[in-house]
Amino acid sequence: MKPKIKHIALALLGATLLSGSSLASGPAKQADQRAPLVLLDAERHIVLEEMRNFLAVLQVITDALTREDMKEIARAARTMGSGAANEIPPKTVAKLPEEFKVLAGGVHTSFDLIALDAESLADPKHTLTQMSDLLQKCNACHGIYQIKVGRGTTVRK
Ligand code: HEC
Numbered sequence: 162m163k164p165k166i167k168h169i170a171l172a173l174l175g176a177t178l179l180s181g182s183s184l185a186s187g188p189a190k191q192a193d194q195r196a197p198l199v200l201l202d203a204e205r206h207i208v209l210e211e212m213r214n215f216l217a218v219l220q221v222i223t224d225a226l227t228r229e230d231m232k233e234i235a236r237a238a239r240t241m242g243s244g245a246a247n248e249i250p251p252k253t254v255a256k257l258p259e260e261f262k263v264l265a266g267g268v269h270t271s272f273d274l275i276a277l278d279a280e281s282l283a284d285p286k287h288t289l290t291q292m293s294d295l296l297q298k299c300n301a302c303h304g305i306y307q308i309k310v311g312r313g314t315t316v317r318k
Contacts, residue, residue, distance in 0.1 A: 238276035
């Protein structure tokens with residue numbers, strides 16, 4: 162590299178780094194804009210536990226998929242299906258907005274379908290496609306809501 166070009170390149174690099182650091186320390190980073198679900202600390206714990214169960218079951222299904230163990234996939238998916246025991250107490254459910262419940266219901270229905278199709282079709286590629294659809298549903302809800310601990314009521318959305 163010619164010395165002059167090298168200087169320009171270094172200057173540009175410096176400017177980029179500087180603007181980056183001012184972004185990190187400045188007010189540019191926006192606060193979490195997702196709609197807050199206002200729950201008691203104990204309720205937040207229950208909801209997050211259910212979330213971690215979702216993730217754990219997705220891991221079991223993914224592992225079973227590598228072995229094309231369709232029976233295990235059906236068994237694991239059913240533990241999160243709409244027939245599974247609802248871990249969230251009615252009092253907490255009552256605090257959740259309708260849209261949240263619809264999105265959560267969609268996830269349980271997806272698990273139902275994964276279980277049914279794993280048994281009847283036994284096609285790992287089909288299951289994988291269903292997993293991708295399911296993960297999109299997880300992402301959709303995560304993009305809309307956050308949990309905040311408090312005694313107030315959730316803003317209906
Ligand atoms: C109906 C809405 C909704 C759906 C559907 C949903 N989540 Fe969540 N999830 C949440 C909310 C709200 C939080 C808390 C986010 C926050 O406060 O930042 C959360 C948090 C989590 C966490 C963090 C748990 C912790 O201990 O901090 C995991 C992991 C998670 N979700 C996994 C999943 C997976 C996997 C799926 C799909 C199978 C899923 N979620 C579907 C709403 C949802």
